[in-house]
Amino acid sequence: MDLQTLVTLTTGVALLTCVLAVVGVHTYAKGRAQRAALVERLSAAGQIPFTGRRRRFRHLDRRLRGTSLGRKLELRLAATGLDITPGEFFAAMLATVAGLWLVGQATLAPFFGPIAGLLGIWAAVQFLNWQRQKRIERFINQLPELARILANATHAGLALRTAVGMAAEELEAPAGEELAKVANQLAVGATMDDALGEMAERLPSRELVVLVTTLVLSNRAGGQVVSALRNLTETLEERKETRREVRTQLSQVSMTSYAVPVLGVGSLFLMNGVKDGALDRMTGSPVGQAAVIIAFGLYAVGFVLIRRLSRIDV
Template identity: 65%
Template structure:
């Protein structure tokens, strides 16, 4: 093999190596750029803080551009769940499709869309329940928040420093929420805006009282230490009262969920004792109307029982 052939072969190998390295460098840079765009645009990293891989990133990016996606993201941010809007939407869609198919095959095809709507309602109810659960947990930590702020203020620390110290001392959800407030204050937001956003994100009477006390003390000064210590005792009393009320109303709340389950059990019993009975009943408009009326009455009963078991403290 002569020298020109070797030279051409070496040049070919060199060009191929450079081409592969260039393609690899381009792909790596493109992936880094996309990760940076996702992080800056609020779509989140590909991994969570605990190292869990984010799923359905493409669905999440497309969903965030819609009003539905933004609404889901706001609700999820208030619940503290480690889920993106795309993940939640995909999981709910899978559950709705599964309920639709199960109800259509076990009961009758007429119950498929109804089961799908029930699945969507359960998803909304789950988000509201998680949000209320987080609010309750935050309310239970409010006495400790007020006590830490009072001690820090009595030691001569500024309100911004006191909030940052309380965020480090407390566990979730109070620690996470106060850490977010402290970060906003560090970025230059006013105390009124940061605390006002906290009260909007986790609405409760106790938190509104605490936020009002801190905002007024920050504006006008005064005896903030004594006010916070008096507020601590008040919050402790309200915490015990809420716990007693929740215990007394637990049976009422259990009844609200038992009533619809009895209706579902009766449908399964009728269909199992006489196979195809629900299909024949829902085969006529009159039967469909009667089924919808009965389901509506069960829904009204659930709402009424829940209202009777809800007492504002």
């Protein structure tokens, strides 16, 4: 192969490489533009939150979303209003479980490592329940104002769909966010019954069920929605005050339910601090291990019973 042929071949390969690079950059840019358009369209339809934050653990998130557990976790996270994906939450939970496992094994005894890991899983589930309940409580507190806005809007001659969109713009989160999802679903063709029903499933409460039922029946039968909403506003205000009084009266009982297991775990640290290695010797036999498991089970039963007995549905 002479020099001229080698130069021609090298030039051709370089040109081909440049062409492939340009095509690759164009395809990459086009793909990013299509993905951005899809994300914007889905966020406008209320399907996914659009925050612009870079998501981590995308591969784990895709794997989780393909399972029933991942889909349930996604729904639970959507109800809490947290800006976190199932993959990110699952990774954080695994890190917490691993950390508590190591801490329990190092500070107490190797037997307490798995128990501390299970407590980490329980704490993660309780955290989601707490966030969800807190968001529901905030939404319930906004229901009287929501009913008042809807009543004024419908009294002014606006359609119920328009009134929902107006309330979504005027109210703060979480009511504004939930009503924005309802308005977006109505904009893409969903019925009023389905959109309001999904909102009631995300944030279950008796007050919201009553409001949704009133709106659905009024929209379906064409009844006096203004008078119904104004009467409902007064009822929701009264229930709001009643719930506040009940929660204040039961605050001491709620703290007791958390103090009981904390005292039990604290006694283990006290026992190990008084006599170093006492927990190692106690959990070194099957009898001691069974006693520890039974004790933790009794603390769990006590926690559940106190929470059940102190729950009053208003």
